[in-house]
Amino acid sequence: MTMRAPASDLPVMLLEVTILGAEVTILDGISLTFDAGAPTVLIGPNGAGKTTLLRAVMGLIQPTRGRIMWGGKESAEPSRRAIVFQRPTMLRRSTEGNVRYALAAAGVPHAERAGRTAELLALVRLDGLEHRPARKLSGGEQQRLALARALAREPALLLLDEPTASLDPYATKAIEDIVRDIAARGVKVVMATHDLGQAKRIVGDIVLLHRGRVIENAPVAEFFEQPRSEEARKFMAGELLV
Amino acid sequence: MLENASALQLVLSGDPGLYAIVRLSLEVSLSAVLFAALIGVPAGAFIALTRFPGREGVTILLNALMGLPPVVVGLAVFMTLSRSGPLGSWGLLFTPQAMVIAQTILVAPIIAALSRQTIEDLWVEYRDELAAMNVGPLRRVTTLIWDARFSLMTALLAGFGRAAAEVGAIIIVGGNIDGFTRTMTTAIALETSKGDLPLAIGLGIVLISIVIAINALAWAARRAGLRYAA
Numbered sequence: 001m002t003m004r005a006p007a008s009d010l011p012v013m014l015l016e017v018t019i020l021g022a023e024v025t026i027l028d029g030i031s032l033t034f035d036a037g038a039p040t041v042l043i044g045p046n047g048a049g050k051t052t053l054l055r056a057v058m059g060l061i062q063p064t065r066g067r068i069m070w071g072g073k074e075s076a077e078p079s080r081r082a083i084v085f086q087r088p089t090m091l092r093r094s095t096e097g098n099v100r101y102a103l104a105a106a107g108v109p110h111a112e113r114a115g116r117t118a119e120l121l122a123l124v125r126l127d128g129l130e131h132r133p134a135r136k137l138s139g140g141e142q143q144r145l146a147l148a149r150a151l152a153r154e155p156a157l158l159l160l161d162e163p164t165a166s167l168d169p170y171a172t173k174a175i176e177d178i179v180r181d182i183a184a185r186g187v188k189v190v191m192a193t194h195d196l197g198q199a200k201r202i203v204g205d206i207v208l209l210h211r212g213r214v215i216e217n218a219p220v221a222e223f224f225e226q227p228r229s230e231e232a233r234k235f236m237a238g239e240l241l242v
Numbered sequence: 243m244l245e246n247a248s249a250l251q252l253v254l255s256g257d258p259g260l261y262a263i264v265r266l267s268l269e270v271s272l273s274a275v276l277f278a279a280l281i282g283v284p285a286g287a288f289i290a291l292t293r294f295p296g297r298e299g300v301t302i303l304l305n306a307l308m309g310l311p312p313v314v315v316g317l318a319v320f321m322t323l324s325r326s327g328p329l330g331s332w333g334l335l336f337t338p339q340a341m342v343i344a345q346t347i348l349v350a351p352i353i354a355a356l357s358r359q360t361i362e363d364l365w366v367e368y369r370d371e372l373a374a375m376n377v378g379p380l381r382r383v384t385t386l387i388w389d390a391r392f393s394l395m396t397a398l399l400a401g402f403g404r405a406a407a408e409v410g411a412i413i414i415v416g417g418n419i420d421g422f423t424r425t426m427t428t429a430i431a432l433e434t435s436k437g438d439l440p441l442a443i444g445l446g447i448v449l450i451s452i453v454i455a456i457n458a459l460a461w462a463a464r465r466a467g468l469r470y471a472a
Contacts, residue, residue, distance in 0.1 A: 060373055077376065089371045092389040101385070105375040133469075153375070 008071045009080035009156050010188060011035035012057055017066035019052055019212075026052045028212040029066070034157065038204035039179070039189035041220070043196065045241045048209040050192035051086065054159045057190065058083045082155040086162045088146035090134035095126055098134045098145055102152035120148040124178055140171025147178060151187075158182060160191040164198065176201055196236060200224065208232050210241055253444045259421075260441070264448055267425040270338055270412065271405035274345030275353075278401055282350045283394065286357025287383050290365060304358065307351035312344075316414030319344045323415065336417040341425070344411040349401040356397035364390045392464045399460050406453055 012034045019027040027049045034040055034057070042050045055061045056068060058081060067074060070081070091098050099117045108116060121127045124144040129137065134145055143163050150158055160179065164172040179202065183189045193199055199206055199220065206223040208216040208231065215231045216223060227233050235241055253260070289300060321327050323335040323343075334340045364386050372382055387394065409427035416423035418432055426449045433442040 058374060060370070079376075083374045085370060085374075089367050091368070091371070091385075102375055105372075105377050105381065149375070 010071055012071075012081075012157060013067075013069045014053075014057070015067045015069070017056060017063045017068060019049075019056060019061060020064045025212050027056065027063075030212070030214055032207065032214060032217065034188060034190055036156070036186070036188050039183050039191060039202050040205045040207060041199040041202050042190065042192040042207050042209060043194070043199055043235070044209035044215075045194075045235075047211075048241075049212040050209055051161050052212075053209065054083060054161050054190065054192055057081075057157075058159055080153070080155055081157040081159065082150035082153045083159040084143070084146045084150050084161065084163055086165055088142060088149075090137070090142055090145065093134060094131050095121065095134050095137065095145055096130040099148050099152060102149035106153045108152070116152070120151055123151065123181070124148045125174065138171070140167050140174060143167065143171070143175055144178065147175070147182075151182065155187060157188045157190065160189065162192050162194065165194070172198070208235060210235075250444070250447070251440075253447055260444060260448070262421065263424055263426055263429050263445065264452070266338060266423070267406070267427070267449070268452070270341045270345060270425060271402060271408075273342045274349050274405045275398060275402045277342065277346040278349035278353050278405075279398055281346070282353030282397070282401070283357045283387060284383075285350075286354040286359075286397075287361050287387060289354070290358045290362035291379075291383065291386070301355075301358065304351055304355045308355050310348055310351065312348055312408050312410030313414065315344055315347050316411035319347065319411065319415045335415065336419060336423060338416065338423055340415040341412040341423060344415045345405045345408060348408060348411060349405050352404055353397045353401045356400060357394055360390050360393045360397065361386050364393075392467045395460050395464055399457060402456060403453065406449065 014030050014032045017027055017030045018025065030049075030053065042053065044050055052061060056063060059068075059070075059077070060083075091101055093101060096117055099120050100113050103113045103116055104110075117130075118127070121130060124147050126137075126141060126144055126148065129141065134142065137145060147160075147163070163179075164175050167175065176198065179189055179191065183202075183204075189202075189204075191202060193202075203220055206216070206218060206220050207214060208223075208229070210231050215229050216227065218228070223232065224236065227236060231241055289297065289304070319340060320335065322329050323332065323340055324330055325335075334343070368386065368389075372385065377385065407427065409431055412423075412425060413428045413431065416425070416428065418424050418428040424432075426445045430442045430445050430449075433439070433445070
């Protein structure tokens with residue numbers, strides 16, 4: 001299958017973005033740019049703000065202060081971006097039905113949907129499970145189906161929120177292989193993870209978040225070999241960042 | 243015992259009078275459920291998915307309307323359709339159509355209240371995914387109704403149960419006219435008061451059998467559906 005050339009939604013620019021929760025600051029003056037190219041991996045402890053950052057970049061949460069711009073525009077319409085949540089909800093349909101629904105929502109003409117569905121299910125290695133109820137798939141299979149649904153939008157930017165949390169190594173490898181495959185097709189991947197090993201395997205840029213702030217933003221090799229912050233050194237040493 | 247045997251004989255003999263009553267009862271109740279579903283499901287979906295001032299009050303009112311007394315609804319429809327009423331010129335009083343109107347009013351709040359709950363629960367589950375797919379308001383509603391269809395069947399069954407068992411409203415607006423507006427429940431009330439227990443028991447057996455059969459069919463459909471779209 002072909003992916004559209006990265007265009008309208010990139011680059012995504014966050015300008016001094018602050019998001020306040022009920023009693024806490026979830027994101028604190030974040031400035032970041034996500035542009036076409038290698039994947040960006042967001043790492044950090046629980047509560048660092050990774051999920052909120054991804055949701056804000058998707059346009060699902062409005063910043064309390066600051067601005068987010070997609071391709072130079074401040075439109076929140078997610079035309080060329082897609083997200084896979086940490087615990088994706090399967091629609092009460094078959095595996096194939098979930099992808100067809102995503103294609104219809106993305107405005108793909110009816111006549112093209114059967115072919116595109118088959119392509120997408122093959123890409124995420126779910127061919128053969130087309131007619132199984134999506135809610136009866138395993139955790140790893142549901143994540144892959146959520147990826148197929150996200151790809152139905154032909155995104156220029158794909159946001160993944162800990163897609164391998166609670167998956168076994170086999171299922172994790174399957175997801176990572178697909179993510180690399182998608183990135184190689186020109187889709188910008190921004191992925192949140194707890195797993196430092198995964199951050200190394202995905203290869204690209206690393207953004208370390210802690211308490212809603214960007215602590216470090218560097219290419220993967222530089223991040224692991226020459227961490228500039230105390231927090232990054234502690235995080236890599238497996239110490240608790242509190 | 244003798245009365246039970248006569249009742250069974252009446253049912254098994256295919257008595258045309260009895261089956262005319264059964265047919266009319268089904269036509270009235272199923273039509274009322276159909277109209278109530280056309281009103282209740284979209285109304286339930288609207289309340290589930292829309293935030294507006296007084297929404298909680300509307301929800302409480304809707305839940306309360308599930309317990310509408312049939313005789314009060316019957317009286318209200320009677321006054322509306324009677325010759326001196328606002329819709330008296332339609333000439334619907336003491337017709338099956340009047341009975342459908344009364345039962346629709348009784349059943350619609352049940353379907354709307356149960357649909358609201360079902361659709362709201364599913365919306366909580368689907369909200370993020372549908373927002374991420376940039377699904378517009380109309381497709382959102384149709385998606386939720388379609389994906390909740392097996393749960394919504396329970397709302398329709400509850401509505402049918404109410405309609406099939408109801409006597410107070412339809413006896414007022416239908417008049418229990420032999421061969422025209424006599425249903426199973428109104429006939430049972432009449433025959434019991436006249437002392438014709440075999441016919442009353444026979445109708446009772448048919449009524450209960452129909453309710454069980456429709457529930458069994460719905461259960462089978464739900465089970466088959468869940469196998470493919472759980």
